[in-house]
Amino acid sequence: MRTVITPYLAFALIAAPTLAFSPSHTAGQTTDTERAAAREILAEIDALQSRLDPTGMAQRLAGRMDAERDAVVARTTEIWEAEMRDLSDFIGRNPEIAWEEFLAVDTLTSVLRERGWDVEVGVAGLETAFVATWTSPAGADGLTLGFIGEYDALRDADGPFHGDQHNAQTPIVYASAFAIAEYMERSGTPGQLKVYGTPAEEVGPPAKVIMHDVGIFDDADLLVRSHGVTETSRSRAGFGSCCLNINEVKYTFLGRPSHQMASWFGRNALEAAVHFYTLVDGLRSTFRPEASIQGVIPEGGEAPNVVPQRAVVDYYIRYPDPVYLEHVTRMMDDAARGAALATGTTVEIDRYGEYRDGISLGTLQELAFAYAGELDAPRINPEPTRPSGYEETGAVTKDIPGIGISVFSSRGANHTRGMLDDTFNEVGHTGFRISAEIMSSIVYDFMTRPELRNAVAEEQVTLSGLLDEYHEALREAYAAEVGAPIGQR
Numbered sequence: 001m002r003t004v005i006t007p008y009l010a011f012a013l014i015a016a017p018t019l020a021f022s023p024s025h026t027a028g029q030t031t032d033t034e035r036a037a038a039r040e041i042l043a044e045i046d047a048l049q050s051r052l053d054p055t056g057m058a059q060r061l062a063g064r065m066d067a068e069r070d071a072v073v074a075r076t077t078e079i080w081e082a083e084m085r086d087l088s089d090f091i092g093r094n095p096e097i098a099w100e101e102f103l104a105v106d107t108l109t110s111v112l113r114e115r116g117w118d119v120e121v122g123v124a125g126l127e128t129a130f131v132a133t134w135t136s137p138a139g140a141d142g143l144t145l146g147f148i149g150e151y152d153a154l155r156d157a158d159g160p161f162h163g164d165q166h167n168a169q170t171p172i173v174y175a176s177a178f179a180i181a182e183y184m185e186r187s188g189t190p191g192q193l194k195v196y197g198t199p200a201e202e203v204g205p206p207a208k209v210i211m212h213d214v215g216i217f218d219d220a221d222l223l224v225r226s227h228g229v230t231e232t233s234r235s236r237a238g239f240g241s242c243c244l245n246i247n248e249v250k251y252t253f254l255g256r257p258s259h260q261m262a263s264w265f266g267r268n269a270l271e272a273a274v275h276f277y278t279l280v281d282g283l284r285s286t287f288r289p290e291a292s293i294q295g296v297i298p299e300g301g302e303a304p305n306v307v308p309q310r311a312v313v314d315y316y317i318r319y320p321d322p323v324y325l326e327h328v329t330r331m332m333d334d335a336a337r338g339a340a341l342a343t344g345t346t347v348e349i350d351r352y353g354e355y356r357d358g359i360s361l362g363t364l365q366e367l368a369f370a371y372a373g374e375l376d377a378p379r380i381n382p383e384p385t386r387p388s389g390y391e392e393t394g395a396v397t398k399d400i401p402g403i404g405i406s407v408f409s410s411r412g413a414n415h416t417r418g419m420l421d422d423t424f425n426e427v428g429h430t431g432f433r434i435s436a437e438i439m440s441s442i443v444y445d446f447m448t449r450p451e452l453r454n455a456v457a458e459e460q461v462t463l464s465g466l467l468d469e470y471h472e473a474l475r476e477a478y479a480a481e482v483g484a485p486i487g488q489r
């Protein structure tokens with residue numbers, strides 16, 4: 001498997017100087033063009049936030065007396081300490097890289113089966129993806145509350161390791177979901193709980209997009225998730241991404257083999273790939289400077305005495321917004337066709353992954369943050385961070401409301417051995433426990449508080465529409481510089 005850089009550098013980039021070209025680091029927009037296109041839309045987001053007053057609602061909800069909620073949180077803590085902390089450590093000590101998380105899936109799904117959940121492994125054609133369903137004894141006719149859990153490890157020269165703390169994600173979700181199930185049972189609340197086991201967060205193609213495309217998440221009224229981070233924070237309401245919009249594209253050049261001593265009978269796919277790679281470098285000055293394009297040539301022929309029949313160039317193409325990203329990608333596709341034409345080869349273009357701006361809901365972010373304060377989460381950043389979806393692809397966040405919970409769980413940065421060390425000690429264990437407690441508080445409030453559900457629904461539908469408007473405004477803003485090639489207009 002490729003050792004590609006993760007498309008989702010977790011949350012490490014939010015505070016990193018990589019985004020130094022953004023003077024307004026808490027806005028979802030990066031360039032002057034994007035900020036100009038977003039101006040009216042951001043004003044509408046501000047107006048929406050004033051009307052919904054997420055901070056006020058969050059303080060009321062988190063600060064209220066509710067013995068039943070407190071009982072659910074206390075059970076969450078108990079389940080975490082009695083079982084899930086060890087389960088997190090076990091997965092942490094048995095790391096498996098993306099798409100090969102077989103032991104993790106076996107272990108995690110057996111825990112669900114023991115508790116009577118219906119488990120389906122291998123959903124959406126992905127061997128290590130699963131969906132588990134628990135139906136209330138009071139019936140399924142109620143809310144469907146979804147929990148997302150990941151379990152893939154990173155890999156470096158020393159082998160696989162859980163340097164992004166994905167080992168804890170599903171155990172956190174279990175502590176919360178099992179406590180919520182007990183509450184639904186004793187209160188006679190109808191509805192369903194679903195755990196979505198999503199593999200391979202760290203590499204493309206994006207598993208959550210594949211799962212979303214076949215409708216896996218469609219029946220969820222709410223999705224919750226957590227991720228290990230270096231500070232307790234919440235993101236500003238709006239849309240954006242921690243790590244730029246990304247297209248993952250594989251260009252496969254196909255030629256004709258021949259012995260190199262009679263190479264004129266062949267057509268050299270490697271030369272086509274090298275021409276293409278060089279063409280892309282020649283295009284960099286034609287692109288806006290925020291474009292970030294990195295590629296590798298994972299296949300370039302079999303033997304030096306045979307004209308290479310097949311060569312592959314694999315690119316991550318990134319830009320702060322998806323509209324200009326399309327322009328960059330189209331010009332790169334043309335460059336690949338040009339390289340093929342020049343060398344008498346053909347090229348197949350496979351866009352195997354897309355990561356997009358996600359939606360961040362103030363209603364849920366502020367609620368998580370208020371509970372983080374109530375539950376004494378450590379290292380709280382008082383300032384809201386750049387808007388970012390609750391999952392790395394953005395695709396699911398556009399359609400389904402949700403929240404990613406961020407509680408300090410490591411003194412080392414994401415994707416480091418330091419973060420791995422903290423996954424097994426008091427720093428990680430405390431952060432994970434509080435994440436589960438916040439998760440239960442939010443799910444409980446969502447179930448029992450119609451005013452929260454209504455505010456979340458209104459915010460989701462409004463932001464999703466505004467995101468479309470933003471893209472339309474960007475298309476107008478870029479009209480003069482993108483579009484058909486010169487001479488074809």
Ligand SMILES: [Zn+2]
Nearest residue numbers: 010164201227
């Ligand atoms: Zn991660």
